[in-house]
Amino acid sequence: MNRRSFIALLIAGSATRGVARLDAATTKEVEVMAEKFDFTPDTVKAKVGQPLTFVLTSIDRIHGFKMPDFGIRTDIVPGEERRVTIMPTKTGSFAFFCDVFCGDGHEEMGGTLIVEA
Amino acid sequence: MLQADRRDFLKLAGMAGVTFTAGLFPSRHASAQAGGDFHFVQFSDTHWGYKGPANPDAEHTLEKAIATVNALPQQPDFIVFTGDLTHTTEDPKERRARMKHVREIIGGLKVRDIRFMPGEHDAALDKGEAYREFFGDTHYTFDHKGVHFIALDNVSDPGAKLGDEQLAWLAADLKQHKSDDRIVVMTHRPLFDLRPSWDWTTADGAKAIDLLMPYQNVVVFYGHIHQENHHMTGHIAHHAAKSLVFPQATPGPNAPPRRPPPPPYDASQKNLGTRDIEMGKTVTFVELPVAKA
Ligand SMILES: [Cu+2]
Numbered sequence: 586m587n588r589r590s591f592i593a594l595l596i597a598g599s600a601t602r603g604v605a606r607l608d609a610a611t612t613k614e615v616e617v618m619a620e621k622f623d624f625t626p627d628t629v630k631a632k633v634g635q636p637l638t639f640v641l642t643s644i645d646r647i648h649g650f651k652m653p654d655f656g657i658r659t660d661i662v663p664g665e666e667r668r669v670t671i672m673p674t675k676t677g678s679f680a681f682f683c684d685v686f687c688g689d690g691h692e693e694m695g696g697t698l699i700v701e702a
Numbered sequence: 703m704l705q706a707d708r709r710d711f712l713k714l715a716g717m718a719g720v721t722f723t724a725g726l727f728p729s730r731h732a733s734a735q736a737g738g739d740f741h742f743v744q745f746s747d748t749h750w751g752y753k754g755p756a757n758p759d760a761e762h763t764l765e766k767a768i769a770t771v772n773a774l775p776q777q778p779d780f781i782v783f784t785g786d787l788t789h790t791t792e793d794p795k796e797r798r799a800r801m802k803h804v805r806e807i808i809g810g811l812k813v814r815d816i817r818f819m820p821g822e823h824d825a826a827l828d829k830g831e832a833y834r835e836f837f838g839d840t841h842y843t844f845d846h847k848g849v850h851f852i853a854l855d856n857v858s859d860p861g862a863k864l865g866d867e868q869l870a871w872l873a874a875d876l877k878q879h880k881s882d883d884r885i886v887v888m889t890h891r892p893l894f895d896l897r898p899s900w901d902w903t904t905a906d907g908a909k910a911i912d913l914l915m916p917y918q919n920v921v922v923f924y925g926h927i928h929q930e931n932h933h934m935t936g937h938i939a940h941h942a943a944k945s946l947v948f949p950q951a952t953p954g955p956n957a958p959p960r961r962p963p964p965p966p967y968d969a970s971q972k973n974l975g976t977r978d979i980e981m982g983k984t985v986t987f988v989e990l991p992v993a994k995a
Contacts, residue, residue, distance in 0.1 A: 678959050679959055684905075686822045686860040688792050689792070691790075
Protein backbone atom coordinates (compact mmCIF):
# COMPACT_ATOMS: atom_id res chain seq x y z
CA MET A 586 0.00 0.00 0.00
CA ASN A 587 1.40 3.34 -0.92
CA ARG A 588 1.26 6.35 1.35
CA ARG A 589 -1.52 8.06 -0.61
CA SER A 590 -4.03 5.22 -0.32
CA PHE A 591 -3.12 4.76 3.35
CA ILE A 592 -4.01 8.39 4.01
CA ALA A 593 -7.22 8.04 2.02
CA LEU A 594 -8.14 5.00 4.07
CA LEU A 595 -7.46 6.83 7.32
CA ILE A 596 -9.72 9.66 6.22
CA ALA A 597 -12.44 7.36 4.97
CA GLY A 598 -12.15 5.05 7.97
CA SER A 599 -12.03 7.74 10.60
CA ALA A 600 -15.80 7.89 10.72
CA THR A 601 -16.16 4.18 11.35
CA ARG A 602 -14.32 3.77 14.66
CA GLY A 603 -11.84 0.97 14.33
CA VAL A 604 -13.21 -0.60 11.17
CA ALA A 605 -10.10 0.48 9.30
CA ARG A 606 -8.54 -2.96 9.24
CA LEU A 607 -6.96 -3.46 5.91
CA ASP A 608 -5.52 -6.68 4.58
CA ALA A 609 -5.13 -8.01 1.10
CA ALA A 610 -7.63 -10.80 1.66
CA THR A 611 -10.60 -8.52 2.30
CA THR A 612 -9.82 -5.51 0.16
CA LYS A 613 -11.60 -5.44 -3.16
CA GLU A 614 -9.69 -3.95 -6.05
CA VAL A 615 -11.27 -2.44 -9.11
CA GLU A 616 -9.42 -1.09 -12.13
CA VAL A 617 -10.84 2.09 -13.57
CA MET A 618 -9.46 3.61 -16.74
CA ALA A 619 -9.84 7.30 -17.57
CA GLU A 620 -9.93 8.82 -21.03
CA LYS A 621 -11.67 11.85 -22.48
CA PHE A 622 -14.47 11.92 -21.32
CA ASP A 623 -15.27 8.64 -19.61
CA PHE A 624 -14.32 6.35 -16.80
CA THR A 625 -14.44 2.63 -17.65
CA PRO A 626 -16.28 1.14 -15.89
CA ASP A 627 -18.49 4.02 -14.84
CA THR A 628 -20.48 1.98 -12.34
CA VAL A 629 -18.65 0.28 -9.50
CA LYS A 630 -20.16 -1.84 -6.76
CA ALA A 631 -18.95 -2.16 -3.19
CA LYS A 632 -20.09 -3.64 0.09
CA VAL A 633 -20.46 -1.89 3.41
CA GLY A 634 -17.47 -2.68 5.60
CA GLN A 635 -15.26 -4.00 2.81
CA PRO A 636 -12.42 -1.69 1.79
CA LEU A 637 -12.32 -0.89 -1.90
CA THR A 638 -9.20 0.12 -3.80
CA PHE A 639 -9.58 2.00 -7.06
CA VAL A 640 -6.64 1.26 -9.36
CA LEU A 641 -6.64 4.27 -11.65
CA THR A 642 -4.95 4.76 -15.02
CA SER A 643 -5.31 7.25 -17.86
CA ILE A 644 -4.60 6.62 -21.51
CA ASP A 645 -4.68 10.16 -22.91
CA ARG A 646 -3.96 13.04 -20.53
CA ILE A 647 -4.08 14.07 -16.90
CA HIS A 648 -7.50 13.58 -15.39
CA GLY A 649 -8.66 13.82 -11.81
CA PHE A 650 -10.56 11.39 -9.63
CA LYS A 651 -12.60 12.82 -6.81
CA MET A 652 -15.11 11.38 -4.38
CA PRO A 653 -16.18 14.17 -2.02
CA ASP A 654 -18.32 11.78 0.06
CA PHE A 655 -15.16 9.87 0.98
CA GLY A 656 -12.80 12.84 1.18
CA ILE A 657 -10.49 11.57 -1.54
CA ARG A 658 -9.04 12.92 -4.75
CA THR A 659 -6.01 12.22 -6.92
CA ASP A 660 -4.60 13.19 -10.27
CA ILE A 661 -4.43 10.34 -12.78
CA VAL A 662 -1.29 10.71 -14.90
CA PRO A 663 -0.78 8.69 -18.11
CA GLY A 664 1.81 5.96 -17.60
CA GLU A 665 1.29 5.83 -13.84
CA GLU A 666 -1.00 3.78 -11.69
CA ARG A 667 -2.75 5.61 -8.87
CA ARG A 668 -4.43 3.69 -6.07
CA VAL A 669 -6.95 5.13 -3.66
CA THR A 670 -8.73 3.11 -1.03
CA ILE A 671 -12.02 3.88 0.60
CA MET A 672 -14.01 2.23 3.36
CA PRO A 673 -17.73 2.21 2.53
CA THR A 674 -19.68 2.68 5.75
CA LYS A 675 -23.22 3.12 4.46
CA THR A 676 -25.35 1.99 1.54
CA GLY A 677 -26.23 4.35 -1.29
CA SER A 678 -25.03 5.84 -4.58
CA PHE A 679 -22.00 8.10 -4.53
CA ALA A 680 -20.48 10.12 -7.34
CA PHE A 681 -16.93 9.97 -8.58
CA PHE A 682 -15.82 12.39 -11.26
CA CYS A 683 -12.94 14.05 -13.05
CA ASP A 684 -11.96 17.31 -11.32
CA VAL A 685 -9.17 18.35 -13.69
CA PHE A 686 -10.72 20.32 -16.54
CA CYS A 687 -9.98 18.23 -19.61
CA GLY A 688 -12.08 19.67 -22.44
CA ASP A 689 -15.54 19.76 -23.97
CA GLY A 690 -17.19 16.86 -22.17
CA HIS A 691 -15.25 17.25 -18.93
CA GLU A 692 -18.42 18.10 -17.01
CA GLU A 693 -19.96 14.75 -17.94
CA MET A 694 -16.88 12.72 -17.00
CA GLY A 695 -17.93 10.77 -13.95
CA GLY A 696 -19.39 7.59 -12.56
CA THR A 697 -21.28 6.09 -9.68
CA LEU A 698 -20.24 3.91 -6.76
CA ILE A 699 -23.10 1.76 -5.52
CA VAL A 700 -22.60 0.57 -1.96
CA GLU A 701 -24.73 -2.43 -0.96
CA ALA A 702 -25.29 -4.01 2.44
CA MET B 703 -32.29 58.16 -8.84
CA LEU B 704 -33.54 56.51 -5.67
CA GLN B 705 -33.56 52.72 -5.60
CA ALA B 706 -37.34 52.41 -5.38
CA ASP B 707 -37.79 54.79 -8.30
CA ARG B 708 -35.35 52.88 -10.41
CA ARG B 709 -37.06 49.59 -9.69
CA ASP B 710 -40.43 51.04 -10.65
CA PHE B 711 -38.79 52.30 -13.77
CA LEU B 712 -37.48 48.82 -14.59
CA LYS B 713 -40.96 47.43 -14.09
CA LEU B 714 -42.44 50.02 -16.39
CA ALA B 715 -39.78 49.17 -18.94
CA GLY B 716 -41.01 45.57 -18.94
CA MET B 717 -38.13 44.22 -16.85
CA ALA B 718 -40.23 42.17 -14.49
CA GLY B 719 -37.33 41.05 -12.36
CA VAL B 720 -37.36 39.99 -8.74
CA THR B 721 -35.55 42.29 -6.34
CA PHE B 722 -33.27 40.63 -3.87
CA THR B 723 -31.97 42.09 -0.63
CA ALA B 724 -30.52 39.83 2.03
CA GLY B 725 -28.23 40.77 4.85
CA LEU B 726 -25.92 42.49 2.49
CA PHE B 727 -23.41 44.95 3.86
CA PRO B 728 -24.93 44.34 7.32
CA SER B 729 -22.54 46.65 9.14
CA ARG B 730 -22.77 49.53 6.77
CA HIS B 731 -24.36 52.36 8.71
CA ALA B 732 -25.79 55.48 7.22
CA SER B 733 -22.91 57.34 8.83
CA ALA B 734 -20.24 55.24 7.17
CA GLN B 735 -17.92 56.88 4.70
CA ALA B 736 -20.14 58.04 1.92
CA GLY B 737 -19.63 56.88 -1.61
CA GLY B 738 -22.14 57.76 -4.27
CA ASP B 739 -24.75 55.12 -4.99
CA PHE B 740 -24.38 53.41 -8.33
CA HIS B 741 -25.31 50.28 -10.18
CA PHE B 742 -23.55 47.79 -12.38
CA VAL B 743 -24.70 44.80 -14.44
CA GLN B 744 -23.42 41.23 -14.21
CA PHE B 745 -23.29 39.00 -17.28
CA SER B 746 -22.19 35.40 -16.81
CA ASP B 747 -21.59 32.17 -18.66
CA THR B 748 -22.21 33.32 -22.22
CA HIS B 749 -20.39 30.20 -23.56
CA TRP B 750 -19.87 31.72 -26.99
CA GLY B 751 -19.38 28.91 -29.50
CA TYR B 752 -21.73 26.47 -27.76
CA LYS B 753 -23.90 24.55 -30.21
CA GLY B 754 -26.45 22.09 -28.92
CA PRO B 755 -30.03 21.35 -27.99
CA ALA B 756 -29.80 23.04 -24.57
CA ASN B 757 -30.07 26.36 -26.45
CA PRO B 758 -30.83 26.32 -30.19
CA ASP B 759 -30.81 30.15 -30.00
CA ALA B 760 -27.28 30.28 -28.55
CA GLU B 761 -25.98 32.43 -31.41
CA HIS B 762 -28.42 35.25 -30.61
CA THR B 763 -29.06 35.09 -26.87
CA LEU B 764 -26.10 37.28 -25.94
CA GLU B 765 -27.05 39.92 -28.53
CA LYS B 766 -30.59 40.05 -27.13
CA ALA B 767 -29.29 40.49 -23.60
CA ILE B 768 -27.01 43.29 -24.78
CA ALA B 769 -29.96 45.05 -26.44
CA THR B 770 -31.94 44.71 -23.21
CA VAL B 771 -29.17 46.24 -21.13
CA ASN B 772 -28.62 48.98 -23.71
CA ALA B 773 -32.31 49.86 -23.31
CA LEU B 774 -32.09 50.30 -19.53
CA PRO B 775 -33.44 53.73 -18.66
CA GLN B 776 -30.36 54.43 -16.59
CA GLN B 777 -27.14 52.91 -17.89
CA PRO B 778 -24.96 51.10 -15.37
CA ASP B 779 -21.58 52.57 -14.37
CA PHE B 780 -19.89 49.41 -15.61
CA ILE B 781 -20.51 45.80 -16.60
CA VAL B 782 -18.83 42.65 -15.33
CA PHE B 783 -18.57 39.27 -17.04
CA THR B 784 -18.03 36.54 -14.45
CA GLY B 785 -16.49 33.92 -16.70
CA ASP B 786 -17.14 31.31 -19.36
CA LEU B 787 -17.25 33.97 -22.04
CA THR B 788 -16.53 31.19 -24.51
CA HIS B 789 -17.40 27.52 -24.67
CA THR B 790 -14.30 25.40 -24.43
CA THR B 791 -12.47 24.03 -27.43
CA GLU B 792 -9.24 22.07 -27.57
CA ASP B 793 -8.15 23.93 -30.71
CA PRO B 794 -6.10 26.98 -29.65
CA LYS B 795 -6.92 28.76 -32.92
CA GLU B 796 -10.63 28.22 -32.53
CA ARG B 797 -10.39 29.31 -28.88
CA ARG B 798 -8.93 32.63 -30.02
CA ALA B 799 -11.51 32.96 -32.79
CA ARG B 800 -14.30 32.55 -30.24
CA MET B 801 -12.71 35.10 -27.92
CA LYS B 802 -12.31 37.59 -30.74
CA HIS B 803 -15.89 37.10 -31.84
CA VAL B 804 -17.43 37.38 -28.37
CA ARG B 805 -15.36 40.50 -27.69
CA GLU B 806 -16.78 42.06 -30.86
CA ILE B 807 -20.35 41.27 -29.83
CA ILE B 808 -19.74 42.66 -26.33
CA GLY B 809 -18.47 45.81 -28.05
CA GLY B 810 -22.14 46.46 -28.86
CA LEU B 811 -22.78 47.45 -25.26
CA LYS B 812 -23.35 51.17 -24.79
CA VAL B 813 -21.37 51.04 -21.56
CA ARG B 814 -17.67 51.18 -22.35
CA ASP B 815 -16.34 50.22 -18.90
CA ILE B 816 -16.36 46.42 -18.97
CA ARG B 817 -14.55 44.09 -16.55
CA PHE B 818 -13.85 40.51 -17.51
CA MET B 819 -13.13 37.35 -15.58
CA PRO B 820 -12.34 33.92 -17.01
CA GLY B 821 -14.23 30.67 -16.50
CA GLU B 822 -12.70 27.22 -16.87
CA HIS B 823 -14.08 27.00 -20.41
CA ASP B 824 -11.98 30.06 -21.32
CA ALA B 825 -8.85 29.38 -19.38
CA ALA B 826 -8.37 25.91 -17.91
CA LEU B 827 -6.91 24.17 -20.98
CA ASP B 828 -4.09 26.69 -21.51
CA LYS B 829 -3.80 28.19 -18.01
CA GLY B 830 -5.32 31.46 -19.20
CA GLU B 831 -2.88 32.16 -22.04
CA ALA B 832 -5.42 32.97 -24.78
CA TYR B 833 -7.73 34.68 -22.29
CA ARG B 834 -5.00 37.12 -21.25
CA GLU B 835 -4.32 37.99 -24.89
CA PHE B 836 -7.91 39.13 -25.34
CA PHE B 837 -9.17 40.19 -21.93
CA GLY B 838 -6.15 40.95 -19.75
CA ASP B 839 -5.36 39.83 -16.22
CA THR B 840 -7.30 36.96 -14.72
CA HIS B 841 -7.31 38.50 -11.23
CA TYR B 842 -7.15 42.16 -10.22
CA THR B 843 -8.77 44.81 -8.08
CA PHE B 844 -10.35 48.18 -8.75
CA ASP B 845 -12.18 50.80 -6.75
CA HIS B 846 -15.39 52.51 -7.74
CA LYS B 847 -17.16 55.23 -5.75
CA GLY B 848 -15.95 53.98 -2.40
CA VAL B 849 -16.40 50.27 -3.08
CA HIS B 850 -13.41 47.93 -3.41
CA PHE B 851 -13.84 45.24 -6.10
CA ILE B 852 -11.73 42.08 -6.15
CA ALA B 853 -11.79 39.73 -9.15
CA LEU B 854 -10.51 36.25 -8.24
CA ASP B 855 -9.41 33.55 -10.68
CA ASN B 856 -10.39 30.04 -9.57
CA VAL B 857 -10.36 28.54 -13.05
CA SER B 858 -7.07 28.92 -14.92
CA ASP B 859 -5.59 26.25 -12.69
CA PRO B 860 -7.26 23.15 -14.18
CA GLY B 861 -7.73 21.80 -10.66
CA ALA B 862 -10.02 24.78 -9.87
CA LYS B 863 -7.69 26.33 -7.32
CA LEU B 864 -6.93 29.93 -6.46
CA GLY B 865 -3.43 28.82 -5.53
CA ASP B 866 -1.13 30.01 -2.77
CA GLU B 867 0.27 32.88 -4.81
CA GLN B 868 -3.14 34.42 -5.49
CA LEU B 869 -4.21 33.83 -1.88
CA ALA B 870 -1.10 35.70 -0.67
CA TRP B 871 -1.93 38.50 -3.12
CA LEU B 872 -5.51 38.60 -1.75
CA ALA B 873 -4.27 38.70 1.84
CA ALA B 874 -1.92 41.59 1.03
CA ASP B 875 -4.69 43.50 -0.73
CA LEU B 876 -7.14 43.02 2.13
CA LYS B 877 -4.55 44.20 4.66
CA GLN B 878 -4.76 47.64 3.10
CA HIS B 879 -8.46 47.87 3.94
CA LYS B 880 -10.39 48.70 7.08
CA SER B 881 -12.67 46.02 8.45
CA ASP B 882 -15.78 48.05 7.58
CA ASP B 883 -14.78 48.92 4.00
CA ARG B 884 -17.30 47.84 1.37
CA ILE B 885 -15.85 44.92 -0.58
CA VAL B 886 -17.33 43.12 -3.59
CA VAL B 887 -15.67 39.87 -4.64
CA MET B 888 -16.34 38.58 -8.15
CA THR B 889 -15.33 35.16 -9.34
CA HIS B 890 -16.48 32.32 -11.56
CA ARG B 891 -16.90 29.26 -9.36
CA PRO B 892 -18.52 29.23 -5.92
CA LEU B 893 -15.90 29.83 -3.23
CA PHE B 894 -17.85 27.64 -0.80
CA ASP B 895 -18.85 23.97 -1.13
CA LEU B 896 -22.16 24.44 -2.89
CA ARG B 897 -22.40 20.86 -4.16
CA PRO B 898 -19.07 19.03 -4.00
CA SER B 899 -20.29 15.87 -5.78
CA TRP B 900 -21.29 18.05 -8.76
CA ASP B 901 -17.88 19.75 -8.62
CA TRP B 902 -19.52 23.02 -7.57
CA THR B 903 -16.68 24.12 -5.32
CA THR B 904 -13.29 25.84 -5.38
CA ALA B 905 -10.57 23.49 -4.15
CA ASP B 906 -9.08 26.11 -1.81
CA GLY B 907 -12.04 28.49 -1.70
CA ALA B 908 -12.36 28.11 2.07
CA LYS B 909 -8.98 29.83 2.42
CA ALA B 910 -10.29 32.88 0.56
CA ILE B 911 -13.42 32.96 2.72
CA ASP B 912 -11.22 32.77 5.84
CA LEU B 913 -9.25 35.79 4.60
CA LEU B 914 -12.48 37.72 3.92
CA MET B 915 -14.14 36.81 7.23
CA PRO B 916 -12.66 39.68 9.32
CA TYR B 917 -14.27 42.16 6.90
CA GLN B 918 -17.82 43.05 7.81
CA ASN B 919 -19.14 44.28 4.47
CA VAL B 920 -18.35 41.64 1.89
CA VAL B 921 -20.58 40.28 -0.84
CA VAL B 922 -19.59 37.75 -3.51
CA PHE B 923 -21.02 37.56 -7.02
CA TYR B 924 -20.20 34.55 -9.15
CA GLY B 925 -21.45 32.35 -12.02
CA HIS B 926 -20.61 28.78 -13.11
CA ILE B 927 -23.82 27.09 -11.93
CA HIS B 928 -26.09 28.78 -14.51
CA GLN B 929 -28.86 29.69 -12.08
CA GLU B 930 -29.62 32.01 -9.22
CA ASN B 931 -28.38 30.83 -5.87
CA HIS B 932 -28.09 32.75 -2.61
CA HIS B 933 -25.99 31.44 0.24
CA MET B 934 -24.41 32.80 3.41
CA THR B 935 -21.06 31.75 4.87
CA GLY B 936 -21.27 33.55 8.21
CA HIS B 937 -22.04 37.19 7.39
CA ILE B 938 -20.76 36.92 3.79
CA ALA B 939 -23.42 36.58 1.09
CA HIS B 940 -22.70 34.64 -2.12
CA HIS B 941 -24.95 35.20 -5.14
CA ALA B 942 -24.77 33.06 -8.29
CA ALA B 943 -26.09 34.56 -11.52
CA LYS B 944 -28.06 33.08 -14.35
CA SER B 945 -26.30 32.13 -17.56
CA LEU B 946 -26.83 33.38 -21.10
CA VAL B 947 -26.61 29.95 -22.71
CA PHE B 948 -28.60 27.34 -20.75
CA PRO B 949 -29.62 26.67 -17.15
CA GLN B 950 -28.13 23.80 -15.16
CA ALA B 951 -29.97 21.32 -12.96
CA THR B 952 -30.89 22.58 -9.50
CA PRO B 953 -29.00 21.15 -6.51
CA GLY B 954 -32.07 20.50 -4.36
CA PRO B 955 -32.14 18.05 -1.44
CA ASN B 956 -33.42 15.20 -3.64
CA ALA B 957 -31.00 15.80 -6.48
CA PRO B 958 -29.02 12.76 -7.62
CA PRO B 959 -25.37 12.22 -6.62
CA ARG B 960 -24.20 13.00 -10.17
CA ARG B 961 -25.17 16.24 -11.84
CA PRO B 962 -27.94 15.63 -14.39
CA PRO B 963 -27.72 17.17 -17.87
CA PRO B 964 -29.21 20.66 -18.43
CA PRO B 965 -33.02 20.73 -18.55
CA PRO B 966 -34.71 20.82 -21.97
CA TYR B 967 -34.66 24.16 -23.78
CA ASP B 968 -37.36 26.60 -22.69
CA ALA B 969 -38.04 29.02 -25.55
CA SER B 970 -39.26 31.69 -23.11
CA GLN B 971 -35.61 31.89 -21.94
CA LYS B 972 -36.89 32.79 -18.48
CA ASN B 973 -34.10 30.71 -16.93
CA LEU B 974 -31.50 32.93 -18.57
CA GLY B 975 -30.62 36.56 -18.04
CA THR B 976 -28.38 39.18 -16.52
CA ARG B 977 -28.43 40.99 -13.17
CA ASP B 978 -28.62 44.67 -12.33
CA ILE B 979 -26.89 45.33 -9.01
CA GLU B 980 -27.49 48.52 -7.05
CA MET B 981 -24.83 49.55 -4.56
CA GLY B 982 -26.15 51.82 -1.84
CA LYS B 983 -26.36 51.50 1.92
CA THR B 984 -27.44 47.97 1.11
CA VAL B 985 -26.92 45.94 -2.02
CA THR B 986 -30.05 45.16 -3.96
CA PHE B 987 -30.39 43.55 -7.31
CA VAL B 988 -32.90 42.81 -10.00
CA GLU B 989 -32.70 39.83 -12.35
CA LEU B 990 -33.07 41.12 -15.91
CA PRO B 991 -34.60 38.95 -18.64
CA VAL B 992 -32.75 38.19 -21.87
CA ALA B 993 -35.36 40.17 -23.79
CA LYS B 994 -38.18 42.45 -22.69
CA ALA B 995 -41.48 40.70 -22.08
CU1 LIG C 1 -11.02 14.53 -17.28
